[in-house]
Amino acid sequence: MLAARHVVCALSGGVDSAVAALLLRRRGYQVTGVFMKNWDSLDEHGVCAADRDCEDAYKVCQILDIPFRQVSYVKEYWNDVFSDFLNEYEKGRTPNPDIVCNKHIKFSCFFHYAVDNLGADAIATGHYARTSLEDEEVFEQKHIKRPEGLFRNRFEVRNAVKLLQAADSFKDQTFFLSQVSQDALRRTIFPLGGLTKDFVKKIAAENRLHHVLQKKESMGICFVGKRKFEHFILQYLQPRPGNFISIEDNKVLGTHKGWFLYTLGQKAKIGGLREPWYVVEKDGTKGDVFVAPWTDHPALYRDLLRTSRVHWIAEEPPTTLVRDKMMECHFRFRHQMALVRRVLQRGRVPGQWEDPAVGTICLHAPEGPEQSQHGHR
Numbered sequence: 001m002l003a004a005r006h007v008v009c010a011l012s013g014g015v016d017s018a019v020a021a022l023l024l025r026r027r028g029y030q031v032t033g034v035f036m037k038n039w040d041s042l043d044e045h046g047v048c049a050a051d052r053d054c055e056d057a058y059k060v061c062q063i064l065d066i067p068f069r070q071v072s073y074v075k076e077y078w079n080d081v082f083s084d085f086l087n088e089y090e091k092g093r094t095p096n097p098d099i100v101c102n103k104h105i106k107f108s109c110f111f112h113y114a115v116d117n118l119g120a121d122a123i124a125t126g127h128y129a130r131t132s133l134e135d136e137e138v139f140e141q142k143h144i145k146r147p148e149g150l151f152r153n154r155f156e157v158r159n160a161v162k163l164l165q166a167a168d169s170f171k172d173q174t175f176f177l178s179q180v181s182q183d184a185l186r187r188t189i190f191p192l193g194g195l196t197k198d199f200v201k202k203i204a205a206e207n208r209l210h211h212v213l214q215k216k217e218s219m220g221i222c223f224v225g226k227r228k229f230e231h232f233i234l235q236y237l238q239p240r241p242g243n244f245i246s247i248e249d250n251k252v253l254g255t256h257k258g259w260f261l262y263t264l265g266q267k268a269k270i271g272g273l274r275e276p277w278y279v280v281e282k283d284g285t286k287g288d289v290f291v292a293p294w295t296d297h298p299a300l301y302r303d304l305l306r307t308s309r310v311h312w313i314a315e316e317p318p319t320t321l322v323r324d325k326m327m328e329c330h331f332r333f334r335h336q337m338a339l340v341r342r343v344l345q346r347g348r349v350p351g352q353w354e355d356p357a358v359g360t361i362c363l364h365a366p367e368g369p370e371q372s373q374h375g376h377r
Helices: 014-027 049-064 074-090 096-116 135-139 197-204 228-231 321-326
Strands: 008-010 030-037 068-072 120-126 244-245 252-255 276-285 288-292 304-307 326-331 339-345 360-362
Touching: 008 096, 008 197, 014 030, 014 120, 014 197, 030 049, 030 096, 049 068, 049 304, 068 096, 096 120, 120 135, 244 339, 321 326, 321 339
Parallel strands: 008 030, 008 120, 030 068, 244 288
Antiparallel strands: 244 252, 276 288, 304 360, 326 339, 339 360
């Protein structure tokens, strides 16, 4: 008789990962629950939220009668996620630490711990997402050591695993998984991919998981908690006072504590003004933030977006883009934003070999009437 497949499931102390572990048990797998501690400071009430979550994760394992492990990636999180977060803000960009955390912590540190230390045949998480592999296909995957550098063996036959949207389009979390490596993705199971959030809650209620069902769903950036974002980030970055300036007449409307605190398109709270203003542009040299008076102001819109290095989930750029130097795709830059049809165009960076994975990528609106389409690429 074959031994049961060993799946190591990441447990956050929330309802989604708890139900994911439960479903894996129902499939007959040998399941181990692992809680990752990534941040160790106290919240606004002087309590370490990670300790409470760890206790809840441990209780889930007791209820499901599965082994429990705890690992600390506080150092790795600081170096790979939080430092990147601060560096990006200092440059005036708005990073997404959840995407970076999934890339470096959950689907790298945790993935290798599960496979190398616990002997996992696969890992699992409570994300609402799917892949193109069935469970048995996941178990058949073997780690393939990647060659160093840009080039790899072009004769290597390797069908890329696709990242697919979840059945619950509102809860779909593929946006946050958009930089996960192909190696990790091909050995990952997402038990909640075909379920709705309401059904997941129903499963939890019917299986004695009330302690996680009653918890408020975590939203926002985990290490900020309920604190005001401005107060939090100014503990780590030096204030750089500057002015809010109207894009229409260059009139100074108010002052702020740092141009890096604002994201393009964000509503700017300007003291003494009743009408909302929105961030259009930022001048990092002078510290000025330019704002427009309404959401449909022309200055807030762009029809072209440029980016540099691209992370292809399949590791290779699409054949259509390589051949035609452009392709239609669906695009979003924010979680739960409706997917919109756009044209991806391959550019060239001076001094670099013209590889689509390295060169400039331009994104612009297609010709013809705008359409709202659903799908994921």
